[in-house]
Amino acid sequence: MNDMAPPAVDRKAAAAGVVARLEHLIRADRLMTDPLMTYAYSGDASSYRLIPAVVVIINSEDEVRAVIEAARAEGLPLTFRAAGTSLSGQAVTEGVLAVLGDGWKKLQVADNGERITLGPAIIVAQANRALKPFDRKLGPDPASQATCKIGGVVNNNSSGMCCGVAYNTYHTLERLRVMLVDGTVLDSGDPASVAAFRQSHAGLLQGLHDLHREVAADADLVALIRRKYRIKNTVGYSINALIDFHDPVDILVHLIVGSEGTLGFVSEVTYRTIDEHPHKATDLVIFPDPYSAGRAISRLANDGVQSTTGVTAAEYMERRALATVEHVPVIQPYVSQLGAESPGVLIDVSAPDPETLITVEQCSKSDRDDETGREVFRSIG
Template sequence: MLLTDARVRAAYAEGAGIYRILPTAVAIPENQDDVVALVHQARESHLALIPRGAGSGMPGGNVGNGVIVDLSAGFSDLVIDPHRRTARAGASVSWAEVNDAAKPYGLRLPPDPSSGAFATSGGMVATNAAGPRTVRYGSIRSWVEAVEVVEADGTVRLVKRGAENGGKFALTAACRRLIADRFPKTRKNSSGYALDRFAESGGEIDLLIGSEGTLAIITQVHWRLDPIPPDVAGAALGFADLESMADAVPHLVSLQPSALELLDESLLQFVPDAPKVACLLLVEVERETAAAARGVVDDAVRGLKQAVTHVETAVNRAGLEQLWSVRREASPALSRLPPTQRSLQLVEDGCVPLNALGAYVAGLRAVADRRGIPVAIFGHAGDGHVHVNALPDTTRDGWRDALRGLFDDVTDLLIRLHGVPSGEHGVGRLRAGILERFYGPEVMQLFRDVKRAYDPLSILNPGVIIPATDWSPVAALKVGAGAAVIPEDIATRLREVERSAAWATPKLELAH
């Protein structure tokens, strides 16, 4: 059942993100019984299990030196219930597959990760994924009705929302006060166990969502679906400086857009034909009628007449697709850059309170200048959530130290602005060592208590969320002289997967 061939292990050594770590073995379970058997085997032989979907997660939660458990293929059942507006999806089913099946009934899963073509149901729940439409419809968390899991002792359970049962972990009144006090008040958060949401709902499901494979292995997800709004309109608004963009965001959020995205000039420079502005906001508005949607866009444009230097509007879905092409072209452009500007996701997911958005982007630019590492900045402006790709020259001496400096400076900046290090990608290995700085030692102790309650032997994804003792954000990089050695043809194919975002590729194929 465990594949230990060197080429197979190499094919699973990388995910999206910056790491390359050779696993001890790979397992490809075909059903729930296989997963249960793997858990028992892991308990007996003290093996670490690393649950994995498509491998598109950024912070290294999908790689490690234990056994990779590839759940991207064996769990592909999908049933839509149009009357109850639900979908029952195996862990392997992607966001796109759920939506393709729901569309004929006029339904959809509203949060829309840009990785929806390949992100699996298991992976999205495990990271509490999100997307442009989260500004209006919330993250994946709001749309999960139940999860079927295999626990660290091999028990299979269906954990439902509304079942007000803390499961293996309970909070005292003092803990609740601590959580209320210490959890940052950002609009999005995928940084550690969601104790704030758990305290609010009392439902164990809120601990499991966003637990990044460290508490249980998800085999099935019950999704809640929503009717597709009939009409849509939108605009692209260009600004001459950061301040006017940041000032415009609260006005735009008050109009309840279904998406409000930021593209900074540091990113726009890589997109041919992008407008020449300091920053661009892309707005999408969904309403019950075309007139209502257009009305909101008109209000948005009128309200910002003095502030914008560039305006384009769209009155239907086709027009909007056209406006948003600049957003779609940005990521592939970055991933194709040469080693002198290698795009690395190191500080890629910080989220701050909305009123700190301008200060965060300005701070990012300053820190990047100081460390001599160019950055490309974009993100979900309406949620104060900013993606940053670091673009170091990996052919120059000292780039790794500069990268570490950038990581530390951005961490300081986020703490100063009361932000969180991850809005949607998760903590993974990358950010495990800084969580305590954001939440303080008492909350970190609660995180450890949660982990111990669910996984006392620490067989599920050790080193993720709860840091390993030798934690370093820049150890085990896939780039540079120190990268683990794997067969060159496999390294080339993994790079190609990354460049073309072909994460749906069965990883076993890369080994053959």
């Protein structure tokens, strides 16, 4: 749905046709073809700019269904935009740009913060503020969390500095409500919806089941997929769903994650949340060379099982990055000890109480000392 309009389509006429098909349902101030307004919506946070033929502000599933039908009838591609904070250009188009309005701001915390249900227009930071009293947070923690919205997080399978792979949307998803391109709504948390979908889309589900069996029968392909998805990988669809799940409904739901709006419109999602420990500490550790720093980070990450070590982040800082802060007083005493390739690692640890935090710090110190790391500063919060 994200390709440019075919050259044969008269974009101006098609845009007028889309507006005519929608004006009975959507107010005129949310249907924009004026060149000034379409230009205003032509860019996102990326370096790309495509001027849409028409901009539609959507606020309900009925409106989404109508927009899908109108775009198809007029031969225009359709792109959804949440906050538009991605740097890769997923949220620009020369066709129909459907932008989330204020009708998607559901936020419901359940089970003492262990689960949270969100609309796609909720900002990540808003969700985390609602979870803070429970010492919980969302797994995905993108750098743009102060402005990015859940719709984009789900459709890009966003992660972040602390999230890694283990806590992205794919792995912390509890439930998904999605509208497919034929207008059908599937709510994976509603047994009646799932049962109806199995009846109405039996052919699609059988196809996914057959694809699952085909992939699972190829040991080399299974090994390749597992290897590729052990690290951050948001290229293409989440085909690891074909080997992680057996039920075709589960496969479909997890294929939606990271599909960038090409398979459907996500109207609601429920996450399993993760711990947000109140006691934290930060260390900056200098290593003699990049290899020892890399080995220490691998030890601290415990082969990706982040929660077992208490280390929430280990950020590698090359020598040139350290050069920019050599004037900082806490760094100056160590400048003479920095070699030409000496990197630093900024390590964050967290724990539920001060005593556990001390233990976690001692464990992380043992791992970094094994690689001759030298602590520069320590901050406890």
